Amino acid sequence: MDRTPQTVQRQPSPDGIGDLRAGGILSRTLPGYQERPAQIAMATLVARSLCEGVPAVIEAGTGVGKSLAYLLPIVRSGQVAVISTANKALQEQLFYKDIPFVQKHIKYVDAALVKGMGNYACLDRLEKERVEVQFYTQDPAFARVAQMVSEPNSGWGGDFETLDFPFPAQLKSRINGDSDQCAWRSCSYFQDCYIMKMREKAAQAQIIVVNHTLLLIDAAIEGNLLPEHAITIIDEAHSLEEEATRAFTVTVSANQVYALLALKKVRAHSQPELQDAVAKQTVRLFQALEQRFPDVGNVTRLTVTTVVEEGLRLASLIEELAEDLRRKRPGMMTEQEEVLYNKLVTRTQNLAINIRLVFEVKSQSFVYYLERVQAGREVRIEVSAAPLDVAPFLKEHLFSKGTVICTSATLATTGPHPSQPSATGSPLAFFCRRVGLSHPATIECILPLVFDYPRNALLYLPRTLPEPAYGKGQAAQDYQQAIGQEMLRLVLASRGRAFLLFSSKRMLDTVYEQIALDIPYLVLRQGELPRAELTRQFRTTAGAVLFGLKSFWEGVDIAGEALSLVVIDKLPFDPPDDPVHEARVAQMKAAGENWFGTYVLPQTILRLKQGVGRLIRTHEDRGVMAILDVRMHTKGYGAQIRGALPPARPTSDLRDVECFFAVISSVTA
Numbered sequence: 121m122d123r124t125p126q127t128v129q130r131q132p133s134p135d136g137i138g139d140l141r142a143g144g145i146l147s148r149t150l151p152g153y154q155e156r157p158a159q160i161a162m163a164t165l166v167a168r169s170l171c172e173g174v175p176a177v178i179e180a181g182t183g184v185g186k187s188l189a190y191l192l193p194i195v196r197s198g199q200v201a202v203i204s205t206a207n208k209a210l211q212e213q214l215f216y217k218d219i220p221f222v223q224k225h226i227k228y229v230d231a232a233l234v235k236g237m238g239n240y241a242c243l244d245r246l247e248k249e250r251v252e253v254q255f256y257t258q259d260p261a262f263a264r265v266a267q268m269v270s271e272p273n274s275g276w277g278g279d280f281e282t283l284d285f286p287f288p289a290q291l292k293s294r295i296n297g298d299s300d301q302c303a304w305r306s307c308s309y310f311q312d313c314y315i316m317k318m319r320e321k322a323a324q325a326q327i328i329v330v331n332h333t334l335l336l337i338d339a340a341i342e343g344n345l346l347p348e349h350a351i352t353i354i355d356e357a358h359s360l361e362e363e364a365t366r367a368f369t370v371t372v373s374a375n376q377v378y379a380l381l382a383l384k385k386v387r388a389h390s391q392p393e394l395q396d397a398v399a400k401q402t403v404r405l406f407q408a409l410e411q412r413f414p415d416v417g418n419v420t421r422l423t424v425t426t427v428v429e430e431g432l433r434l435a436s437l438i439e440e441l442a443e444d445l446r447r448k449r450p451g452m453m454t455e456q457e458e459v460l461y462n463k464l465v466t467r468t469q470n471l472a473i474n475i476r477l478v479f480e481v482k483s484q485s486f487v488y489y490l491e492r493v494q495a496g497r498e499v500r501i502e503v504s505a506a507p508l509d510v511a512p513f514l515k516e517h518l519f520s521k522g523t524v525i526c527t528s529a530t531l532a533t534t535g536p537h538p539s540q541p542s543a544t545g546s547p548l549a550f551f552c553r554r555v556g557l558s559h560p561a562t563i564e565c566i567l568p569l570v571f572d573y574p575r576n577a578l579l580y581l582p583r584t585l586p587e588p589a590y591g592k593g594q595a596a597q598d599y600q601q602a603i604g605q606e607m608l609r610l611v612l613a614s615r616g617r618a619f620l621l622f623s624s625k626r627m628l629d630t631v632y633e634q635i636a637l638d639i640p641y642l643v644l645r646q647g648e649l650p651r652a653e654l655t656r657q658f659r660t661t662a663g664a665v666l667f668g669l670k671s672f673w674e675g676v677d678i679a680g681e682a683l684s685l686v687v688i689d690k691l692p693f694d695p696p697d698d699p700v701h702e703a704r705v706a707q708m709k710a711a712g713e714n715w716f717g718t719y720v721l722p723q724t725i726l727r728l729k730q731g732v733g734r735l736i737r738t739h740e741d742r743g744v745m746a747i748l749d750v751r752m753h754t755k756g757y758g759a760q761i762r763g764a765l766p767p768a769r770p771t772s773d774l775r776d777v778e779c780f781f782a783v784i785s786s787v788t789a
Contacts, residue, residue, distance in 0.1 A: 135193030183570035237297030278314025373707035431479025515556030577768035614660030616641035
């Protein structure tokens with residue numbers, strides 16, 4: 121470690137690395153500053169990637185300080201960079217905390233937070249709601265927003281998420297930005313448009329913060345959404361494949377058709393008989409789809425393998441509707457009205473194209489499926505076409521455009537090399553292959569862990585529980601009962617302060633009903649409150665216990681004693697009825713590939729690392745991570761998984777857990 125005395129004055133570091141060292145600008149201006157070797161190592165890799173113009177893949181665990189490790193080299197380089205992340209919390213941390221820190225202590229650079237149009241108020245739609253509809257104008261939230269919009273010095277930038285009061289989702293959907301209803305430069309409110317101002321700010325910025333969805337949409341439309349940039353940082357990159365799959369999945373529902381038919385311009389400028397035919401065919405189609413689901417069981421997803429004629433008929437009718445709208449175009453329109461009418465015709469055409477795509481079941485590059493979706497009290501059917509492989513797209517449209525750096529706390533896995541089953545290969549090979557990163561000069565690095573896991577954490581892997589069982593039989597009931605009782609024993613030993621993480625909502629609800637009343641602490645269940653409120657209550661209530669699903673496996677940062685126990689019910693393999701997973705596995709089997717070792721197992725390892733990663737967030741944190749799946753002992757892959765997890769002290773004896781927490785209690789008492 122560099123022990124340069126604080127009195128040595130160093131010049132600003134041209135690559136940002138020296139700024140992080142003892143004697144650098146941060147140690148001279150911040151009392152008590154200590155350099156972090158892992159952070160300096162990461163900044164060195166980032167600077168090398170920028171200098172050589174080659175991609176980098178860096179696993180940097182919690183505590184490294186990866187945001188500063190890539191921000192400083194970017195700022196010192198002077199190049200424009202887009203930083204993309206998967207979750208809102210990290211976006212806000214970057215824009216409201218990390219970037220202002222760099223601006224204050226290193227160098228001022230312009231930065232912009234760019235979100236999708238739907239996050240901003242549309243002045244044109246808001247005014248129409250106020251003047252023409254007036255249904256919501258008496259709502260206090262609407263009145264407050266309208267007042268802020270009318271005051272030039274209110275300081276509000278139109279972003280609903282920056283409001284300090286709740287804003288109803290139903291009302292937001294009526295006045296937010298919508299590409300189908302945006303006339304852009306032809307709009308009379310263009311000069312004051314919040315979205316236009318946001319994009320202008322982004323065009324002047326050196327650092328642009330976005331989410332993965334926006335980044336991927338920009339890549340799909342050849343960079344017409346975000347400003348030109350030389351560098352792309354993909355933070356939380358472990359979710360890139362999943363986000364890309366979601367971004368490029370085409371989904372249609374009956375509600376999309378009904379929303380189109382409800383538009384005034386559609387009703388006024390197309391034949392009523394044609395509108396009626398579209399509505400009736402929509403009913404016939406979705407009734408036919410409902411009949412495909414079995415009467416017994418709890419099946420929510422079905423793969424579609426053959427053409428659905430009722431769907432093609434609906435696509436043809438909507439194509440006729442688009443043509444009818446084109447023929448009956450009204451005369452004497454303003455420029456804004458003409459732009460919006462053209463968008464209406466395009467929207468109708470695109471809906472027909474999407475419906476034809478999902479019901480033709482034509483391309484081998486997609487998997488087609490039906491899904492029952494719970495929307496409030498309503499259950500509706502959605503039909504989707506999801507890409508089987510996003511790697512070719514990402515390779516062509518993302519990794520070939522400028523310098524791309526991928527980082528996350530969880531990128532490395534174990535398992536066979538994809539092309540050589542007998543070889544171990546790079547622990548980062550799975551990630552690189554799944555996202556299409558095949559550049560021969562790619563910089564790959566797994567930084568050393570920052571925290572002392574052997575000293576501060578225990579890994580509890582019981583041997584005596586039953587193996588996971590599914591369905592409604594006795595074996596499944598015995599399994600659920602055993603998991604519930606083991607979780608209760610662990611929660612009592614830890615005195616609450618626990619995340620109980622589940623792989624399915626059914627298992628969560630079963631265990632909750634079984635043990636919640638026996639837990640003498642505040643019990644929180646995902647789904648009963650918004651995620652942000654659940655997190656707030658957990659953080660501020662001593663001994664709280666949270667029953668959580670996927671969104672609590674990652675992106676949640678609870679430091680200190682508030683979280684001392686993370687329990688995972690079973691290994692997070694994809695559910696067998698997931699159509700995309702099933703189709704990818706089938707494709708690999710047909711090609712004779714090692715589908716389990718090169719796809720299923722690495723994917724599970726990454727999810728598991730995210731889950732247990734909720735526990736240790738600072739050097740002072742101590743706690744137990746428990747995985748209640750005996751396959752960690754009984755299956756050959758259990759050793760591979762254990763080797764990929766943080767090196768906490770392993771045990772299969774519950775008494776060790778009880779002793780661990782007893783020692784913590786005596787130290788903190």
